Amino acid sequence: MTAANLLVELFVEELPPKALAQLGRAFASGLSEALRAQGLLLESSVTTTFASPRRLGAHVAGVLAKAPDRALRVKLMPASVGLDADGQPSAALRKKLAALGLDDAAASRVIAQGEGKASTLYIDTVSPGAALPEGLQRALDDTLAELPIPKLMSYQLGDGWSTVRFVRPAHGLVALHGADVVPIQALGLRADRRTRGHRFEARSEFVELAHADDYERELREQGAVIASFEGRREAIATQLEQAAREIGGGLRPLRDEALLDEVCALVEKPRVLACRFDAQYLEVPQECLILTMKANQKYFPLLDDQGRLSNRFLVVSNIDPQDPSAVIEGNERVVRPRLADARFFYDQDRRKTLEQRVEGLQRVVYHARLGSQAERTRRVEHIAAALAQRLDPALVPGVRQAAALAKADLLTEMVGEFPELQGIMGRYYALHDGLSADVAEAIEDHYRPRFAGDGLPRGATGLCLALADKLETLCGLWGIGERPSGDKDPFALRRHALGVVRMLMERSSESRDWALDDLLRLACEAFAGVQGFQDPSAALREFMYERMANLLREQGYASREVEAVLGLHPQWLGDVVARLDAVRAFAALPQAQALAAANKRVANILKKSPASGGPALDTGLLREPAEQALERALRELQPLASAAQARGDHTAALQCLAALKAPVDDFFDHVMVNAEDAALRANRLALLEQLQQSMRQVADLACLAG
Secondary structure (H helix, E strand, C coil): CCEEEEEEEEEECCCCHHHHHHHHHHHHHHHHHHHHHCCCECCCCCEEEEEECCEEEEEEEEEECECCCEEEEEEEEEHHHHECCCCCECHHHHHHHHHCCCCHHHHHHEEEECCHHHCEEEEEEEECCCEHHHHHHHHHHHHHHHCCCCCCEEEECCCCCCEEEECCCEEEEEEEECCEECCCEECCEECECEEECCCCCCCCCEEECCCHHHHHHHHHHCCCCCCCHHHHHHHHHHHHHHHHHHHCCCCEECCCHHHHHHHHCCCCCCEEEEEECCHHHHHCCHHHHHHHHHHHHCCEEEECCCCCEEEEEEEEECCCCCCCHHHHHHHHHHHHHHHHHHHHHHHHHCCCCHHHHHHHHHHCEEECCCEEHHHHHHHHHHHHHHHHHHHCHHHHHHHHHHHHHCCHHHHCHHHHHCHHHCCHHHHHHHHHCCCCHHHHHHHHHCCCCCCCCCCCCCCHHHHHHHHHHHHHHHHHHHHCCCCCECCECCCCHHHHHHHHHHHHHHCCCCCCCCCHHHHHHHHHHCCCCCCCCCCCHHHHHHHHHHHHHHHHHHCCCCHHHHHHHHCCCCCCHHHHHHHHHHHHHHHCCCCHHHHHHHHHHHHHHHHHCCCCCCCCCCHHHCCCHHHHHHHHHHHHHHHHHHHHHHCCCHHHHHHHHHHHHHHHHHHHHHCCCCCCCHHHHHHHHHHHHHHHHHHCCCCCHHHHCC
16 A cells, blocks of 8 residues: 655634644644544554644644555344345345445355344455545544634635635645645635745745645745744744843743743744833832733743843744844833833722722622622631631631731722732732731732642631632532532632642641531531522532542542542541551552451441441450450550551551451451341441441541452
8 A cells, every 4th residue: 555644734814822732733633533543544653733823734644545445244134134934135135235235146145143033144345445535535524523613703715605614714725645635625625735834924925835744844944934833832932041041130031831822823933032111110019010911912021030020021023024123112112001001000009908998899799699799708707717716816817807808909900900910919909008918918818729739828817718718619609509510610619629628638737627527517607698508518528529539649649549538538638648648558568458358348248237336345245266356456456556546647557457457357257247146246246347447547448459
């Protein structure tokens, strides 16, 4: 079979920048997977993805001109239908063969499999391999239909009648198999070998491709376009670092992966240029300036070695002029009013204190069924104060003050313009109002963690407030039925739950007095009197354990280890990791599997027995030496395990219990639990309950059974 490399490119108008990388990957992988499914790729085939602001492309190595024929065994029909009483082909069988393109002579090749009524007729045939034009057409059609397009556009073709729906109007299609054009079409376009380069920098309007392997080189040399998304991204990152070094002073560009991706999706031939703005604007909080440069202009601010913003920034141009001064001057002129707006907002906001804004929260709707932001603030304050009281009563006044003011910056001009700055601006305005650094920090930190991997609140005041804020959100919205469903989570409740879990786990020294069920009960109490609210504590607890299980698996713990620890619904989450490490160490012991299996057996026996709480263990009824030995071992080892657990040494606690393997094995080998004597049976069940309670203090070891 003849194989050559394949190139497919779809040339379009400017694609959505934030979707470009995903569209490029989906386009290339969709084509290669569809071609492979049709047998058109060699085993060693490799696909290269291309994506620029105006093109989606794929280079697929090792593509066959025609897929190999495939031998198939086709199921026809039951033998009772396909053969008459004399064993000759029936009319139904001949009709079925004709539908497959076979004549009556093919009936001699029919094979019967099975016996009696289960006998079925098959025929061996050959399925001709797909030719590349038909196979590629099918692959392209399927790929375009499955692209993760954010929003479709409808536009008319040149004939003035036909309407096409795609992410952006398409103007060119290239399909080359080696040096040959593959005759396919899509979106009203027929494939050829001609594409377009950069709007302003290309040597000519069109770039002619002689061979599929020439694509990336010809686009770079003739079209002035870096077609690879990753290649263009790397070039931008390198130029940013180089430009910062040339400016000197230890400056470095702000590292923002999302901004780098977006800028990469906006340019075809990047050229990084250094610009500056008036240093007077540095009086404005740097978060405001950084955000306005990033969000509005897609600039890269430059920071010093202390992380402080400088008055220099970098812009990624899509043209490469010999004299860049006009481009630099234009960008400096454009950013000036943006920075002036930020300074105006900052000056205006400081004319009113946060406390003076609190009353306005009455007019801000939080949720139609949960009231205003003012009502929400009072609930958060109630929860936060109760948390602080348990942690340290001296924290309560500061926590109450921070909670009362935490949402006030929502009414400022700056946060109205940049919602991402909520909390951050609250800290600046709190400090301007003369509030303590602890309260100001808590106002900012009560939104933490804002996203996966974000830092936790820095101080105890912020920790109480952040927990209260997230618990109020979870209990309130869950309690009125606003729960996540599938991939829909409009109120980010999964993120809030994970934030609570992380704070309770990672701030173990401060969260020791906060049991999970107590926290949920405390938060739900704040909704007393809210119409239609139903206590969601039980469902929320399971929801939070699910989030915790996902987090722990991502951290490398095995599903069985996680299930063993979380299956006991630990109330203090601060020692969950220590329990997991103890379980992992226990699982490595030679006695582990036997004890895990025994625990599973005990659990099954007790599950079928009457509910616990029956007669206490009566040592006088222990008749068999094996049950006496098990009771004696439990009596000796349990205090040692409890002492180890009391000092937080879960590993030592489980290792103490490992010594139970021999008496447990002996018990099950020689003792009949379900004895005919009811008193003996109840006493042995009580002994097993005692064993289970001892073994389940750290984790449910039954989950480790193979």
